[in-house]
Amino acid sequence: MITVPYSVWRAYDDTRILRENYPAMQKFFQFVHDSAGPDLLEPGRTTFFTNDWLHLDDPTEQGILGTAYYAENARMMAEVAKALGDDTAASDYGKLSADIRTAFTKAYVAADGTVTGNSQTGYAMALGMDLVTDPALVEKAGEKFVAKLALTDHHLRTGFIGTPLLLPALSRIGRDDLAYKTLLHKDYPSWGYEVANGATTIWERWNSIMPNGDFGPVDMNSFNHYAYGAVGDWVFQNLGGLSAIAPGYKRSRIAPVPGGNLTEGSGSLKTVYGLLSSKWSTHDGAFDLKVTVPVNTVAEVHVPAKTRWAVTEGGRCADTAKGVRFLRMEDGAAGFEVRSGAYSFGVDAPGAPTAG
Numbered sequence: 598m599i600t601v602p603y604s605v606w607r608a609y610d611d612t613r614i615l616r617e618n619y620p621a622m623q624k625f626f627q628f629v630h631d632s633a634g635p636d637l638l639e640p641g642r643t644t645f646f647t648n649d650w651l652h653l654d655d656p657t658e659q660g661i662l663g664t665a666y667y668a669e670n671a672r673m674m675a676e677v678a679k680a681l682g683d684d685t686a687a688s689d690y691g692k693l694s695a696d697i698r699t700a701f702t703k704a705y706v707a708a709d710g711t712v713t714g715n716s717q718t719g720y721a722m723a724l725g726m727d728l729v730t731d732p733a734l735v736e737k738a739g740e741k742f743v744a745k746l747a748l749t750d751h752h753l754r755t756g757f758i759g760t761p762l763l764l765p766a767l768s769r770i771g772r773d774d775l776a777y778k779t780l781l782h783k784d785y786p787s788w789g790y791e792v793a794n795g796a797t798t799i800w801e802r803w804n805s806i807m808p809n810g811d812f813g814p815v816d817m818n819s820f821n822h823y824a825y826g827a828v829g830d831w832v833f834q835n836l837g838g839l840s841a842i843a844p845g846y847k848r849s850r851i852a853p854v855p856g857g858n859l860t861e862g863s864g865s866l867k868t869v870y871g872l873l874s875s876k877w878s879t880h881d882g883a884f885d886l887k888v889t890v891p892v893n894t895v896a897e898v899h900v901p902a903k904t905r906w907a908v909t910e911g912g913r914c915a916d917t918a919k920g921v922r923f924l925r926m927e928d929g930a931a932g933f934e935v936r937s938g939a940y941s942f943g944v945d946a947p948g949a950p951t952a953g
Contacts, residue, residue, distance in 0.1 A: 598625035603673045606680065609869055610845025615677050626674050629667055637693075637700035639663035649718045651802055651824075652756035653786055657718040661705050662758055665722045668697040680844070701728045710737025717745055718759025724769050725762030739770035751778045752786055753803075761827035768835060768854070771928070776835070777857030780828065788828060799826040837864020838875045842897065845869050851888050852899035852930065853877045870894050882946035892937045899930040902944045907931070909943045 602618040605611070615622075633639040640660035648656035671694035678687035705713040706729055712719035720742035722728065729735050755763050767776040783789035786803035794806050801822035804813045812818060834840040838853030846868040853862055853875055865874035871891030878885050890896040900908045900915075908931050910918035915933055921940070924932040933942075 598622055599670050599673050599677075603677060606677070607841060607844050608846075610843070610847060611869075612680055615681055619677065619681060622674065622677065626670055629670055633664070633667055636704070637664070637667070637697045638704055639667040649716070649756035649758045652716075652718065652759070653754040653803060655716045655718070655754035656714065657716040657722075657759065658705070658714045661701075661713065661719050661722060664697065664701050664704070665726055665728055668694050668701060668728060669726055671697060698728050698730060702730070702734070706734060706738060708734075708737075710734060710739070710741045712738060712741070715741070715745060716759070717742075717753065717763065718755050720745060721755065721759045721762040721766040723766075725766035727769075735770070739772070742766065742770065743772060743775065746775065746779070751775055752782055752784075753779060754786070757824045760825050761830065764828060764831040764835075768831070773835065773854050773856050776831070777859075780832075781857050788825070796820070799823070801825075833864055833866075836862045838862070838877065839864045839866055839873060846873055846891070847894055849873055849890070849894065849896045850899070851875050851886075851890075851896050853886065853901075855879050855884070855901065865889075868894075880946075884944040886942040888935070888940050888942070890935055890937045890940070894937055896935050897924060897932055898935055898940070898942065899927065899932045900942050900944060901929060902931045903929075905931045907944050908933070909945075911941055912943075915942060 599622050602614045602622065605614050629639065632641070638660050640663055647659060649662065671690050675687050675690035675694060678690055701723070705719070706723060712723050720738060723738055724735065724742060729738055753760065753763055764776040764780060767773065767779070779787070781789060783793050785808045791800055798821040801817065801819035801824065802813045803825070805818050805820060806812060835854040836859070838851050840850045842848040842850050846866070847870070855862070855877070860880060861878040863874070863876040865872060868891055870893055872889055873891055873896070874889040876887045884901055886898070886900055888896065888898055902908050905916055905923050905926065906914065908915040910921050915921050915931070916923050920935055920938060922934045924934050926932070
């Protein structure tokens, strides 16, 4: 009840859907709030997805699932209330979301970073939803997460709840390499396993077809199901490099993350302002990125580079190129702000002459 109107608003920046649904969203959130205890933990509401629906022998404590989404619901409601000018409610929801995150960490994250139950989904939610806010504890939980994945040679064990957050959580802790490794597996269980078995749509179960060729449980075994297709969001934002900073892509982020032995990638999206796109390639240490930014919008373009001076735009130093403004170095990339138009960024291979 909260996620759908919130997501439509984020995609199109049309507050009508928020105004039409705000009373219902408030009622639903009150239901969630009443289900939680005074300790701000929510251990039993999402019973359909008990222990992370259709996980592979890696259950997650119900309180982790419910409390995590309680915090997320409060965060979304804070944004919605602010967009509608309900500043008092926005402040209240925002504070509550922060308090729930504190309660989550206290209840479910040990001092050494272990998330209760030690499940892939538990770590994916704790890290992917920013439920742990202390940087030192995030680092420890990240180490536990990586160790947990290593037990299955970086094959997933997540169900409906954990799968959408699995790769984003790895990216949050700076392990895009492991995200690509998990994504590109072709043996069971993985997305590639489905492709290798003839899938043209996403299955409901990881084992809809077993490795021996047998079908999974026939009473509930769709071969065209949305749930595990949620990985597309990570692919779009990292391989395609496109995401929204502001609703409607009024301000967007273009930040492709090369990895997994891939040498090129692209993404495009028809926003309400026009086409937003990126296309990148890399070879022998050189990197090229072409972007298109819609009219009346601004984009932050993040180019993998050691320094801002290594980046060119249109064949000249990006730092002095027309319409380009340097923002910051961040996570091994130089960030630039650009307005509407088409741009061609590049980073020369090591040892190549630099642009003047």
